[in-house]
């Protein structure tokens with residue numbers, strides 16, 4: 001990838017981490033951040049004058065050629081097709097949005113029509129290359145297990161599965177498919193959808209989520225078994241200082257992508 005001129009959707013933990021990292025980097029020029037309409041002024045106060053906040057895709061600077069989503073699943077649905085229709089590449093991290101087959105189909109069609117790239121950045125997970133290899137050889141069984149401290153599960157359906165404030169031992173808060181977890185845990189389990197899209201698919205990929213009072217990091221485990229054999233990929237990721245639900249590695253995965261790294265699934269292009 002040549003040095004792109006980019007816009008970032010969102011101005012939360014991941015986006016700010018990325019903008020900070022890019023301030024000392026020559027791998028991309030940031031022109032805009034996309035914030036909720038009406039929040040442009042507030043956002044401008046905390047940004048360098050070289051980055052203009054905008055409230056929609058139509059207001060992006062003309063020379064923006066790549067838009068990075070770092071805001072949430074709703075933002076993929078809200079802006080994705082407009083980004084591609086406007087002739088820009090679109091790269092995202094809120095993979096769970098793609099558990100909506102209709103949205104995924106639309107985004108792929110728009111990317112084909114516009115001749116632009118639709119990329120899913122690896123985010124907090126690794127091992128996507130090995131999953132794709134395993135899948136290429138035939139059927140593959142895949143399990144993703146996410147293990148996070150109780151505070152990372154606050155404000156999610158895990159609150160109904162156990163008492164997160166009084167947990168004395170690890171508790172399973174979700175068991176099911178990657179498609180279902182994408183819907184139920186939109187801020188916590190996008191990686192499950194990423195694993196699924198790289199490997200066995202959203203319905204066949206099994207997911208377990210665990211709240212562990214002894215955990216200080218976010219654990220991500222991918223286990224795959226197929227005709228080629230089996231592998232296991234384990235990550236113990238530092239949580240983001242801004243958002244305990246998110247691993248700090250997510251912002252860096254976008255930076256690595258912008259540097260031309262291989263850490264993205266090409267959904268189209």
Ligand SMILES: NC(=O)C1=CN([C@@H]2O[C@H](COP(=O)(O)OP(=O)(O)OC[C@H]3O[C@@H](n4cnc5c(N)ncnc54)[C@H](O)[C@@H]3O)[C@@H](O)[C@H]2O)C=CC1
Pocket residue numbers: 009010011012013014015034035036070071072073074075078093094095121122123124125186187188190191194240242243245246247250
């Ligand atoms: N693939 C991966 O490995 C990971 C993906 N994620 C995804 O990234 C998202 C963002 O994570 P954080 O930065 O930690 O969250 P955050 O809560 O710190 O920030 C989200 C930001 O996006 C903004 N936002 C949300 N919807 C928007 C919209 N429709 N238009 C404009 N702005 C909007 C919010 O106002 C906020 O500024 C998560 O919700 C999750 O979907 C997060 C962690 C890992």
Ligand SMILES: O=C([O-])CC(=O)C(=O)O
Pocket residue numbers: 124186187188189190191192218237245246247248250
């Ligand atoms: O950053 C992480 O630990 C994973 C995450 O929140 C997600 O997949 O949405």
